[in-house]
Amino acid sequence: MMKIEAIIQPSRFESVKDALREIGIEGMTVTEVRGHGRQKGHTEVYRGREYTVDLLPKIKLEMVLPDALVNRAVDTILKTAKTGKIGDGKIFLSRVEEAIRIRNEERGENAL
Amino acid sequence: MMASLAAPETAKTVSEKLAQLDKDVKAAQSSADNAWMLVSAALVLMMTGPGLALFYGGLVRRKNTLAIMMQSFALMALITVMWALVGYSLCFGGDGHFIGSFEHAFLRGVGADPNPDYSGTIPQLTFMVYQLMFAIITPALITGATAERMKFSGTVLFLTLWFLVVYAPLAHMVWGKGGLLNASLGGKFPTLDFAGGTVVHISSGVSALVCALYLGKRTGYPKQPMPPHSLVLSFIGACLLWVGWFGFNAGSALASNSLASSAFVATHFGAAAAALSWSAAEWIKNGRASALGAISGAVAGLVAITPAAGFVSPMPALAIGIIAGAVCYWMVTKVKALFGYDDALDAFGVHGAGGTIGALLTGVFAQQVINPIFGADKPVGGLDGHWSQVGNQLVGVVIAWGFALVGTLVLLKIVDLITGVRVPEEHEIEGLDITQHGEEAYNLES
Numbered sequence: 001m002m003k004i005e006a007i008i009q010p011s012r013f014e015s016v017k018d019a020l021r022e023i024g025i026e027g028m029t030v031t032e033v034r035g036h037g038r039q040k041g042h043t044e045v046y047r048g049r050e051y052t053v054d055l056l057p058k059i060k061l062e063m064v065l066p067d068a069l070v071n072r073a074v075d076t077i078l079k080t081a082k083t084g085k086i087g088d089g090k091i092f093l094s095r096v097e098e099a100i101r102i103r104n105e106e107r108g109e110n111a112l
Numbered sequence: 113m114m115a116s117l118a119a120p121e122t123a124k125t126v127s128e129k130l131a132q133l134d135k136d137v138k139a140a141q142s143s144a145d146n147a148w149m150l151v152s153a154a155l156v157l158m159m160t161g162p163g164l165a166l167f168y169g170g171l172v173r174r175k176n177t178l179a180i181m182m183q184s185f186a187l188m189a190l191i192t193v194m195w196a197l198v199g200y201s202l203c204f205g206g207d208g209h210f211i212g213s214f215e216h217a218f219l220r221g222v223g224a225d226p227n228p229d230y231s232g233t234i235p236q237l238t239f240m241v242y243q244l245m246f247a248i249i250t251p252a253l254i255t256g257a258t259a260e261r262m263k264f265s266g267t268v269l270f271l272t273l274w275f276l277v278v279y280a281p282l283a284h285m286v287w288g289k290g291g292l293l294n295a296s297l298g299g300k301f302p303t304l305d306f307a308g309g310t311v312v313h314i315s316s317g318v319s320a321l322v323c324a325l326y327l328g329k330r331t332g333y334p335k336q337p338m339p340p341h342s343l344v345l346s347f348i349g350a351c352l353l354w355v356g357w358f359g360f361n362a363g364s365a366l367a368s369n370s371l372a373s374s375a376f377v378a379t380h381f382g383a384a385a386a387a388l389s390w391s392a393a394e395w396i397k398n399g400r401a402s403a404l405g406a407i408s409g410a411v412a413g414l415v416a417i418t419p420a421a422g423f424v425s426p427m428p429a430l431a432i433g434i435i436a437g438a439v440c441y442w443m444v445t446k447v448k449a450l451f452g453y454d455d456a457l458d459a460f461g462v463h464g465a466g467g468t469i470g471a472l473l474t475g476v477f478a479q480q481v482i483n484p485i486f487g488a489d490k491p492v493g494g495l496d497g498h499w500s501q502v503g504n505q506l507v508g509v510v511i512a513w514g515f516a517l518v519g520t521l522v523l524l525k526i527v528d529l530i531t532g533v534r535v536p537e538e539h540e541i542e543g544l545d546i547t548q549h550g551e552e553a554y555n556l557e558s
Contacts, residue, residue: 046404
C-alpha cells in the first residue's frame with residue numbers, strides 16, 4: 001500500500017478528480033491548503049499599500065492505494081494536473097504499514 | 113329675505129373660496145415637500161446604517177468587524193436621544209453667533225407647525241428629524257480613523273462629547289440663524305455649505321486626523337499586512353452611501369423643488385467623475401483599476417460635492433468630482449505614507465481632504481442662476497464674478513479646521529482620563545469584537 005499526497009493547482013482539481021475516478025479510484029481526502037514552493041507570490045494593493053501574498057491557495061489530495069494502482073494514479077495526476085507553469089505542485093509517495101476500516105475492522109488492502 | 117342677502121353672500125363666498133384655495137395650495141405644497149423630506153431623512157439614516165457600517169466593516173480585519181459596525185449603530189441610538197434632549201436646540205435654537213440656545217430643549221415647541229427660519233413649508237418635526245440624521249453620521253465618520261484600536265467605552269464617551277462640543281456649535285455657526293458663518297440668515301462671514309462640507313466632512317475628517325495622531329498607530333502598522341477583510345461588504349456599503357447621499361444633498365433643499373433636482377444631479381455627477389478620476393490615477397500608477405479605488409473615489413466625490421450641490425450646475429459638478437477623486441487618491445496613497453499617521457480607514461484622507469476641496473471649490477463654482485442666495489442678480493461664486501466668496505469659504509474652512517483640531521484634542525485628553533482611549537495591546541491583537549463586545553462576526557463552524 002502506498003499513500004499518494006498530491007498538492008495541485010485549485011484550477012486543475014476537478015479534472016484530476018474526474019480522471020482518477022475514470023481509472024477506478026473512488027476514495028480520496030481533499031484539503032484546501034496554502035503554501036508555496038518555487039512559485040513566488042503576488043502583490044495586492046489596497047489604497048496604495050502593497051501586500052505580498054506569498055502563501056498561495058492549493059488543493060491537497062490524499063489517497064492510499066494498493067500497489068498495483070499507484071503508477072497509474074501517479075501518471076493520471078501528472079497528466080491532468082500539469083499546466084507547465086511554475087506552481088503546478090508536487091506529488092509525494094510513501095509506504096503505508098496498515099489500513100483498518102473502522103466499520104468492520106477489515107485490515108490491509110481490503111480496507112481500502 | 114333670501115333675495116336681499118344674495119349680493120353680500122356671493123362676495124363673502126368668493127373671498128372665502130379664495131382663502132380656502134390658498135389654504136389648499138399651501139397644504140398641497142406642504143404635503144409634497146414633507147413627503148420628499150421624510151424620504152430624505154430615511155435615506156440619510158441609511159447612509160450610517162447600513163451604508164457606512166458596511167463600508168467600514170469590510171475595510172477592517174475580520175476580528176474588528178462587529179466593533180466598527182457597532183460604533184455606527186450605537187451613534188444611531190445615542191445621538192438620537194441627545195438630539196431630543198438638547199442637540200436640536202443647540203444647533204437650531206435661538207440666533208447666537210456660535211451656538212444655539214435651549215429654546216427647543218426636550219423638543220419644546222417642535223411640532224406640526226413649520227419653523228419659518230429654516231423651512232417654511234414642512235412641519236418642524238420633519239426638519240428636526242432630518243437634521244438629526246446628519247448629526248448621527250458625522251461622528252460615525254470619525255470611527256474610520258480610530259478603527260481597530262479604540263475602546264468602546266472611550267469611543268462612546270468621546271463621540272457624545274464631540275457631538276455637543278464640536279458638532280453642535282459648527283452646525284449652528286454654518287446653518288443656524290445668526291450663526292457666524294451663515295450665508296442667508298445674517299452671518300458675518302457668509303460661507304456656502306449646502307449640505308455639510310464644513311459641518312459634516314471637515315469637522316469629522318480633521319477630528320479623525322487628531323484621533324489618529326493621538327491614539328497612535330495600530331500594533332504592527334505599517335509592517336504587518338492589514339488588508340480589508342471583505343471588499344464585498346465595502347462595495348455594498350459604498351453603493352448604499354451613494355444612494356443615501358441623494359437624501360443628504362438633494363434633501364438639503366428642504367423642499368421638493370427645482371433646487372432639489374439641481375442638487376440631486378450635481379451629486380450624481382460629482383460621484384461618477386470622482387470614481388473615474390481615482391480609478392484613472394490608480395490605473396496610471398499601478399497598471400490596474402481596483403474595486404476599492406473606484407468606490408473610494410465615488411465617496412470622495414460625494415464628499416466634495418456636498419457643500420456645492422445646491423449651488424452648481426452639472427459641468428462644475430463634474431469638475432469638482434474629477435479634482436476631488438485625484439486629490440483624495442494622492443492624500444491616502446502618498447501624503448499618509450509620507451507623514452506616517454495611521455488613519456486606518458482614511459477618514460481624514462477622504463472626508464477631511466474632500467470636504468476642504470469641496471468647500472473651496474464651492475466658492476469658485478457657485479452660481480446665482482442655480483441658487484440666488486445673496487439676492488436676485490447678485491453673483492455668488494468666483495466664476496459668477498464674486499471672487500471674495502473664495503475668501504469667505506477660506507474663513508469657514510479655517511474656523512472649522514481650528515475648531516475641530518482644538519475641540520477634539522481637548523476632549524480626547526478628558527476622555528483619556530475618564531475611560532482611557534486605547535485598548536491594551538493584547539486586546540488589540542485578539543480583536544475588538546471579542547474583547548469589547550464578547551462576540552464574533554463570523555462563526556463559520558457553528
